[in-house]
Amino acid sequence: MTRLIAMRGLPGSGKSTRAHQLLDEAAVGTMVRCGRDDYRRMLHGRPRHGDRVCEDQVTIAQHAAIEQLLLAGVDVLVDDTNLSLRNLETLAAIAWRCGADFTVEDFTQVPLEDCIARDALRAGDERLGADLIRAMHSRHLAGKRLPLPVPAPNATADLLLCADGQSCGRRSITYPASAKRWAS
Numbered sequence: 001m002t003r004l005i006a007m008r009g010l011p012g013s014g015k016s017t018r019a020h021q022l023l024d025e026a027a028v029g030t031m032v033r034c035g036r037d038d039y040r041r042m043l044h045g046r047p048r049h050g051d052r053v054c055e056d057q058v059t060i061a062q063h064a065a066i067e068q069l070l071l072a073g074v075d076v077l078v079d080d081t082n083l084s085l086r087n088l089e090t091l092a093a094i095a096w097r098c099g100a101d102f103t104v105e106d107f108t109q110v111p112l113e114d115c116i117a118r119d120a121l122r123a124g125d126e127r128l129g130a131d132l133i134r135a136m137h138s139r140h141l142a143g144k145r146l147p148l149p150v151p152a153p154n155a156t157a158d159l160l161l162c163a164d165g166q167s168c169g170r171r172s173i174t175y176p177a178s179a180k181r182w183a184s
Helices: 015-025 036-044 052-071 085-097 112-120 130-140
Strands: 003-008 031-033 075-078 101-106 156-158 172-174
Touching (some): 003 085, 052 075, 052 085, 085 101
Parallel strands (some): 003 101
Antiparallel strands (some): 156 172
């Protein structure tokens, strides 16, 4: 069965390193990586920006690619931070709609200072900086029981389902643990 594997953790926690290991172990053409930073570079020429319109475009492109690749029988790795449960619920719902298994590889227990030290080794615009990583840690991880919760098989996810990227309104989809391939 096709798989959608979502990495979860702070920048510098090892998510992309693990994704590259999985890619190296996979047979050629059976697994791809769909990370938001790559889509930001491809669509807008830089790995990060705060513009909501640009981020929405990144989300539309990433989700469309994930869905089409899963439907084509290709395993997909998403090495974004995925610290929000809502992000994971959306990815889980995409996996369910495509009849794919959904897995979360958790890196939230990697120490904050290790993440900051690894980030400091990155070159140029790849580096996020200690202040941003600390802010993400404070917002998503500090004082919380780790690992963070993952989507339950009967959870709902709000999805943007319009091909043109316009607001389609709120749609809730419930996906059972035994979900089989679903066609719209």
